[in-house]
Amino acid sequence: MVAPELVRAAQSGDREALLTLLREIETHVYRTAFYMLGNEQDAMDASQEALLRIYTKIQSYEEKALFKTWVQRIVTNICIDKFRKAKPTVSIDEHEMTFIAPANVEDEILAGDLSQAVREAIDRLPEHHRSVVVLRYLHDFSYNEIAESLQLPLNTVKSYLFRARQQLQTLLRDYEKGGVRG
Amino acid sequence: MTCHEQVELMQRYLDHDLSDTEERELKEHLVQCAECSGLFDRLQRLDSELSQLPKVTPAYSLVDAIMPQLAELDRCRGRLRKRRPKNRPQPLLHAASLGHAGFSPLGSWLAALP
Numbered sequence A: 001m002v003a004p005e006l007v008r009a010a011q012s013g014d015r016e017a018l019l020t021l022l023r024e025i026e027t028h029v030y031r032t033a034f035y036m037l038g039n040e041q042d043a044m045d046a047s048q049e050a051l052l053r054i055y056t057k058i059q060s061y062e063e064k065a066l067f068k069t070w071v072q073r074i075v076t077n078i079c080i081d082k083f084r085k086a087k088p089t090v091s092i093d094e095h096e097m098t099f100i101a102p103a104n105v106e107d108e109i110l111a112g113d114l115s116q117a118v119r120e121a122i123d124r125l126p127e128h129h130r131s132v133v134v135l136r137y138l139h140d141f142s143y144n145e146i147a148e149s150l151q152l153p154l155n156t157v158k159s160y161l162f163r164a165r166q167q168l169q170t171l172l173r174d175y176e177k178g179g180v181r182g
Numbered sequence B: 001m002t003c004h005e006q007v008e009l010m011q012r013y014l015d016h017d018l019s020d021t022e023e024r025e026l027k028e029h030l031v032q033c034a035e036c037s038g039l040f041d042r043l044q045r046l047d048s049e050l051s052q053l054p055k056v057t058p059a060y061s062l063v064d065a066i067m068p069q070l071a072e073l074d075r076c077r078g079r080l081r082k083r084r085p086k087n088r089p090q091p092l093l094h095a096a097s098l099g100h101a102g103f104s105p106l107g108s109w110l111a112a113l114p
């Protein structure tokens, strides 16, 4: 948790304070990018971009929002932009949100590596559902903090989180059953 | 209450969002409904898997990596500040184009400068 005094010092133009602040948040920024983008290289690029943006936009942060939700808003926006650029033609209709499970999800479960399988499954979630899961489980954010970060209504946050968990458990159940993909 | 409504309670249970009354109601239903009880077990297992996802850290310091770009930004901003009258907003800080920076944000920002 970044101290409010440090944020204020950084905003007042204290460059050392701003650098200290960036060092305190870099791991949190990277963690989000890693789970949003699914690989280390893209996560490094996106996190660096987020830190640069925070460096230049620190003045625009207002204390009515929590600093950590402001930071996560910046990094999730960058990741969602990259996600769209990487897969411009993919658009998943909310009502037909189905998983096209990659072959390795099955392999991971057969190999008993459920944690890896969960990660593969998260990679298949639509971007907003994935952001909600990442903020909830990698950052322990509350519904309200997630809503503030993603600028979504509270009910939308709940509905994304519930639907994401429903989909993840379905996928994992099907493969644990030794299910053959249909 | 229908099974469908119980599913919402299960979901909220995972987020510690249930009142005592709601929690009691859910537990009572689970005792009598094998289907919901199976789903609840799977959701709890998933919740625990998600909570144990590795807390990954960057391979090297990201701030160290962007130091050269930060110095360059400072130089550009110094240049802007000298040229602009006081008390005017600095366009670099709030430029709308920041929202759509690509993989090499610094390059595009610098290119956009006068």
Ligand SMILES: [Zn+2]
Pocket (backbone or CB within 6 Å): B002, B003, B006, B029, B033, B035, B036, B037
């Ligand atoms: Zn039931």
